Amino acid sequence: xxxxxxxxxxxxxxxxxxxxxxxxxxxxxxxxxxxxxxxxxxxxxxxxxxxxxxxxxxxxxxxxxxxxxxxxxxxxxxxxxxxxxxxxxxxxxxxxxxxxxxxxxxxxxxxxxxxxxxxxxxxxxxxxxxx
Amino acid sequence: xxxxxxxxxxxxxxxxxxxxxxxxxxxxxxxxxxxxxxxxxxxxxxxxxxxxxxxxxxxxxxxxxxxxxxxxxxxxxxxxxxxxxxxxxxxxxxxxxxxxxxxxxxxxxxxxxxxxxxxxxxxxxxxxxxxxxxxxxxxxxxxxxxxxxxxxxxxxxxxxxxxxxxxxxxxxxxxxxxxxxxxxxxxxxxxxxxxxxxxxxxxxxxxxxxxxxxxxxxxxxxxxxxxxxxxxxxxxxxxxxxxxxxxxxxxxxxxxxxxxxxxxxxxxxxxxxxxxxxxxxxxxxxxxxxxxxxxxxxxxxxxxxxxxxxxxxxxxxxxxxxxxxxxxxxxxxxxxxxxxxxxxxxxxxxxxxxxxxxxxxxxxxxxxxxxxxxxxxxxxxxxxxxxxxxxxxxxxxxxxxxxxxxxxxxxxxxxxxxxxxxxxxxxxxxxxxxxxxxxxxxxxxxxxxxxxxxxxxxxxxxxxxxxxxxxxxxxxxxxxxxxxxxxxxxxxxxxxxxxxxxxxxxxxxxxxxxxxxxxxxxxxxxxxxxxxxxxxxxxxxxxxxxxxxxxxxxxxxxxxxxxxxxxxxxxxxxxxxxxxxxxxxxxxxxxxxxxxxxxxxxxxxxxxxxxxxxxxxxxxxxxxxxxxxxxxxxxxxxxxxxxxxxxxxxxxxxxxxxxxxxxxxxxxxxxxxxxxxxxxxxxxxxxxxxxxxxxxxxxxxxxxxxxxxxxxxxxxxxxxxxxxxxxxxxxxxxxxxx
Numbered sequence: 001x002x003x004x005x006x007x008x009x010x011x012x013x014x015x016x017x018x019x020x021x022x023x024x025x026x027x028x029x030x031x032x033x034x035x036x037x038x039x040x041x042x043x044x045x046x047x048x049x050x051x052x053x054x055x056x057x058x059x060x061x062x063x064x065x066x067x068x069x070x071x072x073x074x075x076x077x078x079x080x081x082x083x084x085x086x087x088x089x090x091x092x093x094x095x096x097x098x099x100x101x102x103x104x105x106x107x108x109x110x111x112x113x114x115x116x117x118x119x120x121x122x123x124x125x126x127x128x129x130x131x
Numbered sequence: 132x133x134x135x136x137x138x139x140x141x142x143x144x145x146x147x148x149x150x151x152x153x154x155x156x157x158x159x160x161x162x163x164x165x166x167x168x169x170x171x172x173x174x175x176x177x178x179x180x181x182x183x184x185x186x187x188x189x190x191x192x193x194x195x196x197x198x199x200x201x202x203x204x205x206x207x208x209x210x211x212x213x214x215x216x217x218x219x220x221x222x223x224x225x226x227x228x229x230x231x232x233x234x235x236x237x238x239x240x241x242x243x244x245x246x247x248x249x250x251x252x253x254x255x256x257x258x259x260x261x262x263x264x265x266x267x268x269x270x271x272x273x274x275x276x277x278x279x280x281x282x283x284x285x286x287x288x289x290x291x292x293x294x295x296x297x298x299x300x301x302x303x304x305x306x307x308x309x310x311x312x313x314x315x316x317x318x319x320x321x322x323x324x325x326x327x328x329x330x331x332x333x334x335x336x337x338x339x340x341x342x343x344x345x346x347x348x349x350x351x352x353x354x355x356x357x358x359x360x361x362x363x364x365x366x367x368x369x370x371x372x373x374x375x376x377x378x379x380x381x382x383x384x385x386x387x388x389x390x391x392x393x394x395x396x397x398x399x400x401x402x403x404x405x406x407x408x409x410x411x412x413x414x415x416x417x418x419x420x421x422x423x424x425x426x427x428x429x430x431x432x433x434x435x436x437x438x439x440x441x442x443x444x445x446x447x448x449x450x451x452x453x454x455x456x457x458x459x460x461x462x463x464x465x466x467x468x469x470x471x472x473x474x475x476x477x478x479x480x481x482x483x484x485x486x487x488x489x490x491x492x493x494x495x496x497x498x499x500x501x502x503x504x505x506x507x508x509x510x511x512x513x514x515x516x517x518x519x520x521x522x523x524x525x526x527x528x529x530x531x532x533x534x535x536x537x538x539x540x541x542x543x544x545x546x547x548x549x550x551x552x553x554x555x556x557x558x559x560x561x562x563x564x565x566x567x568x569x570x571x572x573x574x575x576x577x578x579x580x581x582x583x584x585x586x587x588x589x590x591x592x593x594x595x596x597x598x599x600x601x602x603x604x605x606x607x608x609x610x611x612x613x614x615x616x617x618x619x620x621x622x623x624x625x626x627x628x629x630x631x632x633x634x635x636x637x638x639x640x641x642x643x644x645x646x647x648x649x650x651x652x653x654x655x656x657x658x659x660x661x662x663x664x665x666x667x668x669x670x671x672x673x674x675x676x677x678x679x680x681x682x683x684x685x686x687x688x689x690x691x692x693x694x695x696x697x698x699x700x701x702x703x704x705x706x707x708x709x710x711x712x713x714x715x716x717x718x719x720x721x722x723x724x725x726x727x728x729x730x731x732x733x734x735x736x737x738x739x740x741x742x743x744x745x746x747x748x749x750x751x752x753x754x755x756x757x758x759x760x761x762x763x764x765x766x767x768x769x770x771x772x773x774x775x776x777x778x779x780x781x782x783x784x785x786x787x788x789x790x791x792x793x794x795x796x797x798x799x800x801x802x803x804x805x806x807x808x809x810x811x812x813x814x815x816x817x818x819x820x821x822x823x824x825x826x827x828x829x830x831x832x833x834x835x836x837x838x839x840x841x842x843x844x845x846x847x848x849x850x851x852x853x854x855x856x857x858x859x860x861x862x863x864x865x866x867x868x869x
Contacts, residue, residue: 031426072396076389084382090418091329091375099425103371104327114329118379121333125386 046093050086057082077129084122088115152278159282160269164262167289170616171258171299173624178641180254180301183626185667185684187303188674191253193221194230194303198237198249205230206392212679213669214688215661215713223392224687228312228345229305232256257298257307265289267314268549274321275522276557279564283556290615293500293548296623306545309346314549316342316352317529321522323380324359327372332379339380340387343394350403350467351546353388355532356380357410359525364417368521374418381411401461405451416443470539488542497537499622500544502614503607504555511554514561530554559604566600628671630728630842642726645671648719648843651836652676656717663710664719665699665732665739666692672719681713693746696739699732699778700751706777707831710848718832718846722782725789725841727802734803736778737763765801767809774810780829781846783808789841 039047057079064075095104095111104111174183182191197205208221236259237252265285273281288294297306316338323331343349360377363369385398385407398404420436454460462468469475473491497505512530515523530550537547625631630642652662653676661679662672669683682692698709710718723731732739736756743751755772758764765779773779786808787799799808835847 031423034426073389076396076399077386080382080386084379084386087378087382088329091379094371094375095327095329100371106328111329114333118329118333118383121337122383122386125383125390129386129390 040098042096043093046089046096050089050093053082053086053089057086071131073129073131077126081122081126085119088118088122091115156278156282160266160285163265163282163285163289166286167261167265168258170290170619171261171295173299173620174626175254175300177624177631177639178626178629180251181626181628182250182253182303182674183299183301183628184304185627185670187253187301189670189684190229190303190305191250192670192674193225194233194237194253195249197230197234202231213673213683213685214691215679215681217688217691219685219687223395224685226305226343226345226347226393227391228341228343229256229303229308231344232308233303253303254301257302257304258300260308260311261289261294261298264294264311264314264549267311267318268552271314271318271321272553272556274318274325275526275553277560280553280556280560283559284553287504287552287556288549290612290619291501291504291548291552292615292618292623293544293551295615295619296500297545299619299623301626305346306348309342309348310545310549312338312342312345313348313352313546317525320356320376320380321525323376324373324525325522327375329375329379332376333383335376335380336384336387339384340390343388344391348546349388353384353398353404353407355525355529357407358532359528360414361410362524362528363521364413366524368524369414369417371418373521374414377414378411381407397461400459402455402463403467405455405460409447409451412447413444416440470536470543473539489540492538492541492544496541496544499618501548501551502611504551504611507558508551508554511557514557515554526550526553559608562604563601566597566604628675632726642840642842644838644840644842646675647838648836648845649675652678652717652719652845655836660716661714662717662719663695663698663713663715665695665721665735667735668719668721678717681715689742690746693743696743697747697751699736700740700743700756700776702772702775703777703780703830703832707848710831711851715848717835718777718781718848720778720781720844720846722786722841722844723803724782724786724801724808725791728842729803731782731803731842732778733765733782739778764806765804765808766806769809779810781832781844783810784829784834784844784846786841 060075060079060082064079069075092111092115094100096108174181182188193205193208196208206222206227209218210221211218213219233249233252233256236256237247237249240247240252265288268288269281269285271281272284294310297304298310316335319331319335319338322328323335339349339352342352356377360369360373363373385404388394388398389396399408417440420440424433424436451460455462463471469489501508508530512527515526515530519527533543533547533550536543628645630644632640632642634640649672652660652672656678658677659679661681662676663681664672666682666684666686669680669685672678672680673683682688682695686692694709694713698706701709721728721731722733723729724733737753740751740753740756744753755770756763756776758768758770760768762768765773765783769779783799783801786801787810789800790798791800791802797807800806801808829846832846832848834844836845837843
């Protein structure tokens with residue numbers, strides 16, 4: 001009796017795991033399909049920009065790890081500039097997303113204006129900190 | 132019922148009510164600002180417009196350097212007249228906000244044609260900024276509760292003694308502008324958090340930058356705001372507006388903060404900033420998972436998301452702990468760690484525990500500084516909990532943590548005062564709302580059985596009760612106002628540089644000994660003379676006497692201070708060795724025995740011994756300075772190590788002759804310690820007076836100056852004798868006599 005139950009359990013287990021893996025793969029592909037179809041072009045452009053800043057930041061970080069941190073404030077200002085641009089891009093995307101209209105009480109132009117203002121301040125500070 | 136005519140009248144009356152409200156608000160806020168300014172002027176009116184205390188003298192000196200030599204000279208200043216022979220890198224060890232603010236006001240007013248002295252600008256900076264603090268507190272409370280509460284909070288903070296103590300006219304210190312920056316940053320944060328606007332968050336970051344430049348207490352902001360976000364995440368109220376506000380504030384704010392030379396790379400290297408960094412990462416994870424959850428559907432992977440986010444949180448925490456343990460991230464600095472472990476400083480860093488402001492707070496200080504507000508503020512906390520929303524969670528966190536920290540250290544009463552003012556204002560506003568309006572409060576559902584329409588009698592009784600309560604509240608507020616003014620006048624308006632006592636007929640007697648001594652130093656010593664004194668007086672000596680000092684109030688080098696302490700605690704020969712090593716020309720001690728001044732160096736002597744013992748435990752032992760019974764006394768029971776120490780000798784030199792005007796009374800009666808001193812005849816070698824207990828001599832130093840009331844005593848260090856031992860004698864050779 002126990003043998004048969006264990007047998008069924010062991011038999012069922014790999015099936016479930018393959019099920020979970022394939023389910024995960026299905027979810028991921030479904031996610032990408034949905035993304036392609038339902039996201040407006042504006043948001044996709046911002047997502048591309050986010051990807052770009054993210055990779056710039058990664059490259060800077062890897063470079064710093066390889067070469068050393070000598071002008072540390074230069075590295076920090078460049079890296080934090082990437083991080084902040086990423087974060088500001090995400091915030092802009094949140095505000096432009098029509099699904100979040102109930103959370104933000106202003107127009108897209110105002111959101112973009114805020115974004116530009118923050119970038120202006122950011123680059124002033126970065127220029128000062130680069131040394 | 133409402134025809135167009137009444138509608139128009141309603142609109143008009145609404146508009147006029149609004150206009151009257153605005154006018155009233157402006158009038159009230161203006162009078163609050165004027166009140167706050169004038170309440171801080173007691174010292175200026177009684178004495179003169181002078182910089183008070185100790186720390187402000189250094190700030191004043193730095194500001195003078197800024198106005199005389201320009202911004203870059205100030206930022207790159209290396210002060211070789213402090214901490215001789217080490218010098219001090221002022222640009223990198225000072226928070227420049229205060230000096231820049233005063234310098235800016237000075238140049239602006241000179242540009243507009245008002246030629247104001249920099250000294251006056253410095254003296255009046257703090258009262259000016261108290262008005263701005265009241266305004267920002269009004270704005271903050273208005274955002275969080277209502278306009279009425281805002282007005283109350285502005286009124287409270289303009290006169291609350293807890294804030295006045297550090298912002299009185301003449302107290303030219305960082306806290307004077309820092310509290311304004313603190314309240315304004317919090318106001319902008321609440322605004323940013325509620326609206327989710329990048330613009331407000333950027334303004335908040337810029338205000339935070341100003342705060343970082345102004346005061347070391349910015350660590351408080353950079354921990355409370357992430358804590359607020361973290362609590363919002365925990366209670367499940369975190370939304371995209373919070374994400375926008377916090378991430379923008381954190382990134383731009385920290386980058387701005389690193390531009391201040393004193394802060395440097397601390398925001399990514401020290402434990403004090405790790406909380407904000409951790410919350411930043413955690414917030415990104417939460418937002419990303421929220422996005423995925425939103426797009427993939429709630430049911431499928433909800434549990435997995437929670438597990439994953441917990442896992443990420445645990446990993447982040449472990450990473451931070453690992454970095455701290457391995458030393459890459461610096462642990463909490465002693466000043467902040469001693470807030471958590473209160474016994475730490477006394478054992479490991481006696482300098483921190485010796486500062487009188489760092490002692491634990493007694494309950495009397497709470498009442499003294501806050502009066503009725505401290506009794507009322509828990510009710511405000513409760514109201515916030517009862518009617519909470521995202522922004523009021525911030526008030527709750529702020530209140531609880533401020534209350535804890537204020538209990539640990541007297542100095543932090545200052546950070547408690549704003550939040551207590553806000554919460555007490557909320558309570559008073561709610562009370563007045565309830566008891567002033569003549570319409571009955573809405574009936575609750577359980578009371579449906581009682582008659583819904585109150586009778587005439589009940590209404591009359593209710594009105595009577597209401598007016599009684601209102602009158603009581605107004606009386607309490609009157610008492611609060613009186614208390615605040617009394618406290619300001621008696622306790623917090625003393626310049627510390629000038630002392631005043633009252634004669635028997637009530638007239639004021641001014642003791643100007645400190646300035647007398649510093650002026651003597653300024654005019655009677657060479658410019659490069661070096662003065663050794665205890666670190667308390669370093670800034671004043673540098674500011675008023677303009678001479679090089681060995682140690683001052685910055686206390687950054689404990690070893691150097693310990694050396695000075697060792698010199699003061701050792702006998703004259705050993706002390707002379709140390710003084711020769713350090714090229715000391717003059718020794719300055721404060722002695723209060725003639726007038727009964729209790730803040731003199733003999734009373735501080737045990738701290739000197741303790742600090743010296745920390746660095747030289749073999750040579751200095753605290754127990755050697757106590758009597759055999761274990762008491763600290765200066766009379767005949769005092770042990771030899773004490774009576775032969777440099778401090779004892781310099782304090783009581785020639786004091787045995789002093790008889791306080793009463794010929795038959797005891798000679799050498801120390802009025803501070805209320806005892807006759809033990810060694811009455813400390814004389815220069817060669818002079819002996821009355822035979823007394825023991826006779827000791829001053830070998831290597833000689834008295835240069837003692838002020839009118841013996842408060843400050845300056846001694847000149849004699850140059851080393853010639854090595855061949857010849858004493859210079861004025862021999863006139865008979866051969867050459869004409």
